Amino acid sequence: MTQKPKLAVWKFASCDGCQLSLLDCEDELLAVAGAVDIAYFPEATRRMVDGPYDVSLVEGSITTPHDAERIVAIRKNSKKLITIGACATAGGIQALRNFRDVKEWTSLVYAHPEYIDTLAHSSPIAEHVKVDFELRGCPINKMQLVEVLAAFLNQRKPLVPNHSVCVECKLNEQVCVMVTQQTPCLGPVTQAGCGALCPRYLRGCFGCFGPKENPNTASMATQWRTSGASESQIFRAFRGINGYAEAFRLESERSEQRLQPTEQEAK
Amino acid sequence: MTPQDLKAFLAEHPFFSTLPAEDLAIMASYAEYANFAVGDILLREGQQATRFYVLREGSVAIDVHHPARGLITLMTVGKGDVVGWSWLLEPYLSQFDARVLRPTKALVFDAVALRASFEQHPALGYAVTRKLLAQVTKRLYAARIQLLDLYGISNNP
Amino acid sequence: MHYRLEASDLEQLLDALKADGYALLGPQRQDNAILYDTLESVADLPQGWTDQQEAGQYKLKRREDAAYFGYVVGPRSWKRVFLPPRKRLWSATQQDGVWSISEEPLPTQKVALIGVRACEIHAIAIQDRVLREGPYPDPYYTTMRAQSLIIAVNCTQAAPTCFCTSMDTGPNATFGFDLSLTELLEPAHCFVVEVGSPKGQALVETLGLPAANDPDQARAQAGVDQARKQIKRTLQRDDVKALLYRNLEHARWDEVASRCLSCANCTMVCPTCFCTEMEDITDLTGDHAERWQRWDSCFHGQFTHVHGGPVRQSTRSRYRQWLTHKLASWEDQFGTTGCVGCGRCIAWCPAGIDLTAEVKAFRESEHTQENNKR
């Protein structure tokens, strides 16, 4: 048997939730540990083996100049680099800063903003280095993570379909909450992967896995309006965890433009 | 080949066959018949374009030198094709090399004199220009299809 | 010959099926819809409930009566029985470089489908042409079809999304069932039963059903007629194939693409859509591999993926593929249209896109062009 592939797990600006998904793989963790050498995973083990690594899992977004340098070094030291979670693939919730003036915010939040060395934007890893695969989700689905690892270990394409959450609902034979309850749901424009978790509990999809391939967010927003959603509801739906992902960002900007006149009227 | 032979030959060649007899005579007066051996260079990139060839037999490669990849053949032409049209347009410099691939028989025209004669015979100049344009079009079509990379794409997953 | 089954004896029919070894599948109220699922008894049926449907809308409502089958069709279709959303095709295990492949065993459980609508019988017949009657019969499908029994229910009411009358697929079942029931609420709650097969005949005899009298039969007919009258949606299908083929580059495709979410709901709820994806998976070691077949949709980019990307990149081309397949090329392929007029794709489209309206739009634009020429 040849040496087991070395796996490293890296953290950038994030809540750690996606890394925890790996630890959460209770049943599969042994199999993972059996298949790979967990060489660097500070969240889980103090053991640290030097690179190069066969697979690096990267969680979190780039928010500081230091992180921007660190990711380049990690890329150089990794054969395959896989980003995990909405922060790493779309900038995360902290990308809300991208729509505002960060200087102004830091001056309001910190007593000594001069010590804060932060970038104006929170950006996905792929804006900085080449990424071999982006695993979506907030948090990621642990089964998808195991699948991605299995795929990389077996040189195949990860079975991570980029179709809508609707397909997941239908494959699970769940009833559409939008059609039966007029519940605002982002399922039709959101990539599957969560197992249609929210619709399973008769709630609308929050878009945790970001825009699906070919998303028609404009029609989605129109549909929400028709079924009675307020403009600020629509705005917030798209300006969420994946608010900096292009399709959602553009839709939230369109919605924001619609909001502004009403705000002015209110004034 | 006598001038008469040349004229008769031109009359049968598709490139000239539609020209009236007096034009054929003019064309024949600027032409001579030649045989070329493998490796002969008919045109050289960057040099004065003073000749124009109509091929009767054989094969000629249109080449370009690529600094990294060496000699690259862009196309081959043969019977019925013409080699060279830079002589008709300023700055009268050949754009590519033309190299004989297989023993080739061709009519060689004194392109400089021919061009000058077109000033006296604009109708002939127009007719020859149209013929050349047809060849240019054919080669442009081929170049465009080659750009599509006809064989490179495969649909296998 | 028609028979009469008292509503109070419906349980006996279910019991007789169970006694015969059938697992029962039938309608029941779940998650704000009427769904086909495993049925234990008559008590599971959605008695006293109905559905209200419009483009992009489906709502359950209480009925004022105790009808068992007083609804139209829900989001599930019977294709889940014969072509499940996901199924394993085979698994393979490697030992010392030698792979052994084991096929997934074929199902052995007989199933009785209770409450199959006329349009759904047509849908099953259409899928039969694809998966049972082609050069390569699908073993799972064929097996399940062979061991299924169909109790049809004729429609006595229609939803605004229904257009079976345009497609000649309803509202009453004319073939493809073992028994068909027409539910009568007045003067007494009962069913008029029609036999469609020897198996159905045997059931009638087991239950010892009496013959239905003429007034009952007339009332059953009146119920079906009522459903027919309620159907307002239409799709002119005689020339729709040529119409769509003529208009492959029509601007209307862009218009519908501006509304279409390419979410694939229409294809998932469609009782005839049969496209599937083959998925290969392994465990982490790679020593165990499986291939699964799952529902897929022509609305997905991956669906037409070739080296270099999907053939159908735009939503426009995907909707065009779906509609022209359903209503035009299906005829070339299988000698029948792919649409049965059940209206599911209209009701369950989150954007409320209505294929009958799209077809009308093409037809009207041609009329306008004709008129402009004159």
Next chain:
Amino acid sequence: MGASPAIRPMTPRPFRIEAVRPETPNVFTWTLRPTQEDGPLVFQPGQFNMLSIFGVGEVPISVSGDAEQSEIWVHTIRSVGTVTQVMETKKAGEIVGVRGPFGNTWPLQAAEGCDVVLAVGGLGLAPMRPTIYHVLHHRERYKRVYLLYGARTPKDILYPDELKAWSESGALDIRTTVDVGMDGWDGEVGLVTDLISDIRIDPYHSIAMVCGPEIMMHFTAKALFHRRIAPARIFLSMERSMRCGTGWCGHCQLGPTFLCKDGPVYDYPSIQPWLHKREL
């Protein structure tokens, strides 16, 4: 239709890679032998198999061997996608899965007594090779037989030794051209369509079979048509994303047909309306 696949047409049968032969950069040929008694491997030229790497995936690959060799499958594969890239790493002795053969065949009977034009581009020579073998085995049944072959560069020419042998035997009139000549290539440089203008055929008693990428076939069919070969006598082999081979999965639809089941070989008039349509 050739041999009917197993009763369960979706289940691959295990085959051992007997030999791997590199052809051109990224292209290699497998010889596959069944690991279990499987009966003769019967196919018609033009048909394809679904080849599996267990746990990685499955791809449709035309049979490129000789139909008279019924104990092996021969497949020429270009490594371009995830599955074929893994295939390229497989060595002799390893096990792969095979389903098939699927699809229809070239009009070899209809071509009897006719001049035959085989026009191939790029890897299209691989699916055409069984036809060539068939013609060579039954040379007397056909009149003039041309093989017109276009490749990108001299390096991309498939089966060069066989091409030479066929040509020298005089059984086939082989004309090869490349898009770009290099590395001392002294043959034709130009379009495969240009080769068509030079052949001598009786257009009224000719059958043309064309195999290559769709765009190449589109232009080649046009050129054949200019040589007065009736469209109904021009046949193309189409390629799309095929997943099942049986017509169940719907992926390979092109207009009114399923390429896996109704094709891959079509006469030009029946496929022409659907060729070259954007995103169809």
